[in-house]
Amino acid sequence: MSANAVEIRxxxxxxxxxxxGPLDLTVPxxxxxxxxxxxxxxxxxxxxxxxxxxxxxxxxxxxxxxDHERDETAMxxxxxxxxxxxxxxxxxxxxxxxxxxxxxxxxxxxxxxxRLMQALDLKADDRVRTLSFGGRIKLALLVALAWKPALxxxxxxTAGLDAISKQxxxxxxxxxxxxxxxxxxxxxxxxxxxxxxADHLGMIKNGRxxxxxxxxDVIARFRMVDLLTAESLRVGEHPGVFVQRQDGRRSRxxxxxxxxxxxxxxxxxxxxxxxxxxxxxxxxxALGR
Amino acid sequence: xxxxxxxIAVLWWFWWTKVESADLLMPFGxxxxxxxxxxxxxxxxxxxRAIWYLxxxxxxxxxxLWLFSTAGVTLLTTLAKATAMIAHRGPEPGGxxxxxxxxxxxxxxxxxxxxxxxxxxxxxxxxxxxRQLAAAAAGCAEVAIPFGxxxxxxxxxxxxxxxxxxxxxxxxxxxLGLAAGLTVAISSYFHVPVPIRPVTSTASAGANHAxxxxxxxxxxxxxxxxxxxxxxAMLVAGCLxxxxxxxxxxxxxxxxxxxxxxxxxxELGRIDGASLPAGEGADPFAVIVLVACFAAAIAARFxxxxxxxxxxxxxxxxxxxxxxxxxxxxxxxxxxxxxxxxYLLVGERVHxxxxxxxxxxxxxxxxxxxxxxxxxGPQQTFVFSSLLVAVPMLLFVGFPPAWxxxxxxxxxxxxxxxxxxxALRRSSTYRHSGLPIAWPLIR
Numbered sequence: 001m002s003a004n005a006v007e008i009r010x011x012x013x014x015x016x017x018x019x020x021g022p023l024d025l026t027v028p029x030x031x032x033x034x035x036x037x038x039x040x041x042x043x044x045x046x047x048x049x050x051x052x053x054x055x056x057x058x059x060x061x062x063x064x065x066x067d068h069e070r071d072e073t074a075m076x077x078x079x080x081x082x083x084x085x086x087x088x089x090x091x092x093x094x095x096x097x098x099x100x101x102x103x104x105x106x107x108x109x110x111x112x113x114x115r116l117m118q119a120l121d122l123k124a125d126d127r128v129r130t131l132s133f134g135g136r137i138k139l140a141l142l143v144a145l146a147w148k149p150a151l152x153x154x155x156x157x158t159a160g161l162d163a164i165s166k167q168x169x170x171x172x173x174x175x176x177x178x179x180x181x182x183x184x185x186x187x188x189x190x191x192x193x194x195x196x197x198a199d200h201l202g203m204i205k206n207g208r209x210x211x212x213x214x215x216x217d218v219i220a221r222f223r224m225v226d227l228l229t230a231e232s233l234r235v236g237e238h239p240g241v242f243v244q245r246q247d248g249r250r251s252r253x254x255x256x257x258x259x260x261x262x263x264x265x266x267x268x269x270x271x272x273x274x275x276x277x278x279x280x281x282x283x284x285x286a287l288g289r
Numbered sequence: 290x291x292x293x294x295x296x297i298a299v300l301w302w303f304w305w306t307k308v309e310s311a312d313l314l315m316p317f318g319x320x321x322x323x324x325x326x327x328x329x330x331x332x333x334x335x336x337x338r339a340i341w342y343l344x345x346x347x348x349x350x351x352x353x354l355w356l357f358s359t360a361g362v363t364l365l366t367t368l369a370k371a372t373a374m375i376a377h378r379g380p381e382p383g384g385x386x387x388x389x390x391x392x393x394x395x396x397x398x399x400x401x402x403x404x405x406x407x408x409x410x411x412x413x414x415x416x417x418x419x420r421q422l423a424a425a426a427a428g429c430a431e432v433a434i435p436f437g438x439x440x441x442x443x444x445x446x447x448x449x450x451x452x453x454x455x456x457x458x459x460x461x462x463x464x465l466g467l468a469a470g471l472t473v474a475i476s477s478y479f480h481v482p483v484p485i486r487p488v489t490s491t492a493s494a495g496a497n498h499a500x501x502x503x504x505x506x507x508x509x510x511x512x513x514x515x516x517x518x519x520x521x522a523m524l525v526a527g528c529l530x531x532x533x534x535x536x537x538x539x540x541x542x543x544x545x546x547x548x549x550x551x552x553x554x555x556e557l558g559r560i561d562g563a564s565l566p567a568g569e570g571a572d573p574f575a576v577i578v579l580v581a582c583f584a585a586a587i588a589a590r591f592x593x594x595x596x597x598x599x600x601x602x603x604x605x606x607x608x609x610x611x612x613x614x615x616x617x618x619x620x621x622x623x624x625x626x627x628x629x630x631x632y633l634l635v636g637e638r639v640h641x642x643x644x645x646x647x648x649x650x651x652x653x654x655x656x657x658x659x660x661x662x663x664x665x666g667p668q669q670t671f672v673f674s675s676l677l678v679a680v681p682m683l684l685f686v687g688f689p690p691a692w693x694x695x696x697x698x699x700x701x702x703x704x705x706x707x708x709x710x711x712a713l714r715r716s717s718t719y720r721h722s723g724l725p726i727a728w729p730l731i732r
Binding site for chain 1: 506514517597603719720
């Protein structure tokens with residue numbers, strides 16, 4: 001059995017105005033992996049390619065040890081997908097969506113499905129077309145969780161949701177992943193949610209992965225540092241140094257300690273005067289610019 | 290915008306070619322269909338949701354939309370027709386009067402379309418028989434809207450609907466009909482849309498456990514999908530055939546059961562020999578049956594559901610098979626129904642199974658499904674409407690010989706396989722909505 005839930009290696013997809021990759025991404029088995037990045041960075045494209053919604057130009061994708069193309073059906077029997085744009089409307093009622101989907105999964109748990117309906121405030125005879133945005137996400141989550149998938153992939157599940165709906169969704173998600181063999185890949189703009197929920201993080205920008213690792217490692221890897229430099233020094237040209245603000249000789253930079261340790265700053269003519277840990281949101285804004 | 294321009298250009302060309310014809314019913318109907326398509330069917334169906342968030346009242350938003358969908362669209366069609374008439378022969382006596390009559394019809398017909406949209410959008414009472422009645426009316430209106438344009442394009446001319454094409458032809462009854470239509474059209478201007486209330490926000494504090502429980506019917510998974518789409522296909526075909534059949538029977542003054550039986554036998558008799566390659570003698574009912582069969586074969590909502598289908602454990606090859614086999618299955622179903630009906634009502638077996646024609650229509654249908662998989666919602670509407678106008682023409686130019694039918698069908702299948710294969714590999718295939726059959730107008 002593969003140690004990783006998702007292994008993406010050298011993935012590339014070219015569009016006329018955008019190129020994804022080459023991208024390497026690893027979601028360890030049992031991890032809750034927050035996949036973050038600014039709009040248009042390639043999060044949805046990456047997830048779409050995992051499910052075959054579009055063909056990759058290069059690279060490989062293995063999910064739970066299975067090749068996503070050759071073992072497509074076997075893979076999809078173990079992987080659930082939740083996204084706001086899943087179109088359930090032709091089914092008319094919530095109950096009919098459930099009736100349709102459960103036939104694909106022998107592991108469908110009726111009792112758990114009914115409990116989820118209650119927890120997510122859905123009814124079998126609710127009309128799909130009159131469900132709110134949050135209601136549609138809840139429905140997608142219900143049909144994804146009720147058969148207890150080994151891997152749950154969520155693409156922007158909380159975008160546009162109110163705090164109460166988010167709470168309901170995250171509490172169900174957390175309850176569902178108590179089993180440590182179950183993995184979650186969640187792409188989201190809701191950084192506070194991801195920070196609270198995910199134990200692994202990966203950030204993508206312009207189709208390239210900037211970093212990935214456990215949340216603690218990622219947060220520890222970066223520091224916000226105030227520097228004094230010579231005015232002519234272009235500190236941002238050094239690897240792992242991301243200038244946030246520059247005011248004469250004073251600069252505030254985000255420092256990637258893996259690429260440039262604080263001790264090396266003196267060697268390039270910069271004197272650190274203060275440094276502080278970063279929050280995920282600060283990291284996202286600093287790197288996403 | 291480009292679609293509107295193209296539609297108006299097509300209308301211009303149609304009038305330019307038909308302006309000398311003594312029979313103006315078909316150009317009148319075509320213009321009405323175009324007005325319906327550009328107004329209620331497209332402008333209202335694909336109205337951006339953001340309109341409702343503009344700092345204007347819902348009443349004002351609706352009225353602006355209504356004005357565009359009726360008066361605005363009528364102005365466009367009138368300009369196209371007027372320039373076509375002038376370009377063809379120059380100003381002629383009586384031309385302006387006929388043009389005005391056609392424009393009155395365009396306005397009335399698109400206004401009736403707006404009334405249908407209003408019926409769909411009307412909030413339903415919370416409970417009681419009025420709720421059922423409102424739901425039934427909304428359901429009928431939803432089904433009628435996609436076919437409104439098609440009826441204008443093809444139905445009015447084919448059915449010889451008793452529409453006067455000169456002011457002098459107006460009888461009191463025709464005048465009353467036009468006045469009634471205008472009343473419905475204008476009254477729809479006063480509709481005030483109400484926002485749809487999300488169910489979940491009001492649901493459930495006191496809801497009991499039983500109504501949360503979905504039934505556990507054994508029909509689930511892929512078989513359920515097929516059954517679901519089969520019901521839609523039969524609904525589309527059944528509504529078209531029953532509705533048009535009723536109109537034909539009324540127009541032809543066929544009233545008694547024996548007359549109806551004779552009529553049905555006569556139509557079924559067309560299956561044999563001289564019936565299918567009908568040439569000039571094709572009657573409107575045969576046209577509608579063919580249109581209904583095509584509509585049923587391509588009406589499945591697989592393109593709209595593709596994102597969800599792709600996330601389910603259905604392999605690419607199975608999806609491809611589904612897209613190709615579905616039109617074949619629906620045509621096979623229709624073929625069997627006609628053959629069985631022929632045997633039961635005419636009393637003898639059909640002389641030929643028309644295998645080449647079967648391959649032809651199935652292949653074309655599979656190709657259309659493949660094309661629509663690559664199109665966005667409005668483009669699919671255009672493909673769908675064009676098909677429903679183009680297919681009946683087969684009956685008028687005559688069915689092609691067997692080798693051509695079979696060859697065309699095989700070409701259709703090969704093209705469909707190639708197109709589907711390419712479409713399933715495109716990211717954009719999974720990011721747009723599908724054909725608006727029986728869809729709610731405002732989501």
